[in-house]
Every structure is written in structure tokens, then in C-alpha cells.
Amino acid sequence: MNRTTNYKIRCLTKFINENYTTLREIYGDSIEGMHIAKKIRKERQLRYYSIVFHVQKKGTGIEKPIPKHISIQIGKKVCHVATDVVERGPLQLLSLAVGTELIHMQKKTRGTIGLILHRNGNHYLLSNMHVMAKDFIEKGKTRFEISVDNETTPDILAGEVKACREQGVFSGIDAAIARLKIPGSFENRLPHIGKVGDRLLLSQNTAAQTQLRMVGVTSGLQSGRVTKLGVPKTFRVNNNASVDFTNLIETNLRAGEGDSGAPVVGPSPDNRVIGIVMGSEGGFVYVIPIHLILSEFVVDIL
Numbered sequence: 001m002n003r004t005t006n007y008k009i010r011c012l013t014k015f016i017n018e019n020y021t022t023l024r025e026i027y028g029d030s031i032e033g034m035h036i037a038k039k040i041r042k043e044r045q046l047r048y049y050s051i052v053f054h055v056q057k058k059g060t061g062i063e064k065p066i067p068k069h070i071s072i073q074i075g076k077k078v079c080h081v082a083t084d085v086v087e088r089g090p091l092q093l094l095s096l097a098v099g100t101e102l103i104h105m106q107k108k109t110r111g112t113i114g115l116i117l118h119r120n121g122n123h124y125l126l127s128n129m130h131v132m133a134k135d136f137i138e139k140g141k142t143r144f145e146i147s148v149d150n151e152t153t154p155d156i157l158a159g160e161v162k163a164c165r166e167q168g169v170f171s172g173i174d175a176a177i178a179r180l181k182i183p184g185s186f187e188n189r190l191p192h193i194g195k196v197g198d199r200l201l202l203s204q205n206t207a208a209q210t211q212l213r214m215v216g217v218t219s220g221l222q223s224g225r226v227t228k229l230g231v232p233k234t235f236r237v238n239n240n241a242s243v244d245f246t247n248l249i250e251t252n253l254r255a256g257e258g259d260s261g262a263p264v265v266g267p268s269p270d271n272r273v274i275g276i277v278m279g280s281e282g283g284f285v286y287v288i289p290i291h292l293i294l295s296e297f298v299v300d301i302l
Contacts, residue, residue, distance in 0.1 A: 005052055006204050009049060011074045012036045012081065013230035016044050016051060017246040020232035027064050029242065032090055033233040033281075035250065039082050051081055054088035054233075066099075091235045091245075091266035091286065093130050093174075093279045094218075095226055108226040113158055115196070115263050115273065115290075116186050117177060122180040123186050124177040124299060125158055127261030128278060129168035132176040134154060142171040142243060154181050171243050174278050175293045188302055190220040196265055198301060199290045202229060202249065211267045212251055214285075216259030216279060224253035224285075233286060235279070248278065249287040273301055 001009075016023070016034045024031045039046040048206070053066055060249050069080040114266035118123045129144075130137060136144045154162035156178040169175030175234060188196040202210060214222045228250040233244050244282040255262065255277055262277040264287050275287040294300060 001205060003224045005049075006163060008074055008079075009036055011036045012049065012051060012072065015072050017230055018245055021244050024234070024244070027053070027066050028090070030057075031234070032056060032088055035228045035231045037084070037228070040084060050084045052084045052086055055085055056087065056089060058085055058087055067095060068281045082102060088282050091195050091233045091279045091281045093094050093128070093235065094255055094257050094277065100191065113261060115179075115188050115276070116302045117297070118302045119297070119299040121300065123180045124166065124297075125156060125163050125180065126175065126177055126276065126293065128276070129176040130171040130174055131260050132165055133168045133170075136168065137170055137237065140241070142169070144176075148179070169296055172246055173296060174245060174275070174291050175288060175290050175296065177297055177299065178254050186302060190263060190271075191267070193271055195266070195271065196263065196301070197270045197272040199294065200266045200270075201275065201289070201291055202226060204229060206231075207249075210274075212253060212264055212274065213266075214253050214255065214259070214262050214264045215269075216255055216262035216277065218256040218258035219254055219262075221253050224251050226251055227284060231286070233279075234279070245278070245288075247289060247292060249275060249289060250284050251287055252283075253277075253285040253287075255285045 007157050013036055019264060032055055035052050036049055037052050039048055039050040051070060064082050066275045068085055069082055071078055072081050113125055113127060115126045117126050133144055146165055156163040156165060163180045165176035167180045207229050212224045226249055231250045232246040233248055261279050264274045266272045266274055273290045275290045278288050
């Protein structure tokens with residue numbers, strides 16, 4: 001991929017993520033996601049890139065027709081970028097399964113421990129907010145923060161280790177952290193992979209060539225590749241509410257219920273962290289980039 005094409009894709013990806021919620025308001029709530037890909041016409045892939053809208057069914061639920069082109073500022077030029085529409089289903093979260101490692105003790109919601117993080121001398125378990133704090137989401141809350149002074153009894157169980165929920169976000173990203181209640185010697189060592197390294201930030205030039213590996217409690221060790229970067233998607237909380245997520249990594253990893261929060265790392269021997277699993281749709285598994293999580297909670301990988 002040459003420099004000009006790479007720059008254009010980055011600009012288009014930034015545009016759809018920054019304007020995703022607005023575009024859904026304009027063209028209808030039936031939009032389930034978007035991505036950037038080469039234009040398809042009569043089953044032939046053309047040379048230029050387009051903005052692809054995801055809908056459950058073409059021709060239904062669109063409040064305003066999606067135009068054939070959208071004008072976008074790319075550098076100093078205004079470009080008329082083609083659009084496409086594909087049929088894709090709603091995003092499905094992967095939290096509910098029996099016998100997984102991380103359990104919200106009151107709600108019995110289960111998922112996979114993502115990583116162990118640290119901040120100011122404390123250690124934290126990482127997973128999705130829909131795993132750790134489904135009770136907040138059911139009350140319509142997309143964010144929570146519980147101060148140490150208000151922590152009473154542990155509400156997260158990871159094997160024999162207990163932790164107290166501290167922060168969570170369910171909009172833009174889906175992540176939460178819980179503070180471990182006991183001091184000890186911890187490390188991020190994954191089954192079949194070993195000790196993980198630092199974060200790995202993918203780019204358009206490197207993503208397709210980077211081998212991904214995931215360790216989920218349900219699916220175990222899985223490998224795959226990135227199919228798209230910077231994908232916005234919508235999750236339907238119920239018939240009346242939806243939540244938008246942005247800058248997701250779309251992959252061809254295989255994951256099942258209970259794999260939410262599973263860590264995704266790059267190739268050995270470095271095993272650098274790419275993100276954690278959030279959900280799936282249409283045969284694709286979506287990953288939250290780790291740098292967005294670390295920035296949100298101001299934490300580091302242990």
C-alpha cells in the first residue's frame with residue numbers, strides 16, 4: 001500500500017469513527033456499523049475505496065437515503081467518496097457461558113480475564129464492562145466509578161482471587177477494571193502463549209500481516225488475522241436503546257460465549273498486547289484496542 005492510499009484510508013477511518021453517531025442519526029437507527037473497503041460493483045472489486053454502511057436488511061429502516069457519495073475533507077482537498085451498503089447483523093456480546101474464569105458474584109455474569117493492569121501500586125483485573133457490570137448497563141448507565149472508600153465487599157471472582165469493581169465504560173469502548181483485594185506476586189502469563197509483552201499498536205500497513213492469537217476460556221487458543229481496522233459498530237441494549245462503539249478491530253478469530261474480555265496478542269516471542277475481545281457479528285470477532293483502554297483508565301500493563 002503506497003503512502004497516499006494509506007493516508008486516505010486513515011482519513012476515511014477517522015471520519016467514520018468521529019461521525020458514526022451523527023451518521024446514524026441522519027440515515028437511520030437501522031445502521032449497525034461501518035467500515036472502509038474497496039468499492040464493489042456487480043460482484044467486482046474496483047480500484048477505489050468506499051464508505052460501507054452495515055444494515056440488517058437493505059431498503060428497510062433507512063430514514064434518509066444513503067447518498068452515492070459523501071464529501072469529505074482529506075488534507076487540503078474535498079473528496080467525493082463513494083458509498084456501499086451491505087447486510088450485516090447486530091453486534092453480539094460474548095459474556096454468558098458456564099464455567100468461565102471471571103464471575104460477577106451478584107449477577108453471575110461470566111467472561112474471561114483480559115489482563116492484569118497496575119496503577120499507583122494497585123493491581124487490577126481487566127475485562128468488559130458487560131461482564132463485570134451488567135447491573136449498571138441494565139439501569140441505563142454507560143459509565144461507573146466506585147471510590148476505594150465506598151468499596152465494601154468483593155464482587156468479582158477470578159478463580160480463588162476476589163476483586164472490587166472500580167471503573168467501567170460502555171460507550172466508545174467496553175471495558176472495566178476491578179482492584180485485587182490481596183497483595184501478591186502477579187504476572188500476565190497466558191496458557192499456551194506465556195508472558196505477554198507491552199502494547200502493540202496496529203497500522204494499516206502492518207495489520208494484515210500481523211498474526212493474532214487469543215486465549216478465551218470457552219474457545220481456548222485461537223489464531224487469526226485482522227480483516228479491518230477502525231470499525232464502528234452498534235450494540236442493541238434493548239428495543240429502545242443502543243450504544244455505539246468505535247475504532248474496533250475486526251478479525252477472523254473464532255470466539256464463543258464466555259470469551260468476552262479474552263486477551264489478543266501478536267506473534268511470539270514478544271507476545272505484545274493488541275486488545276481484548278468484545279463481541280462478534282457475521283463470522284467476525286471484534287477487539288477493543290488496548291491503548292484506548294489504558295488511556296481511559298490511566299493504567300499500564302503489568
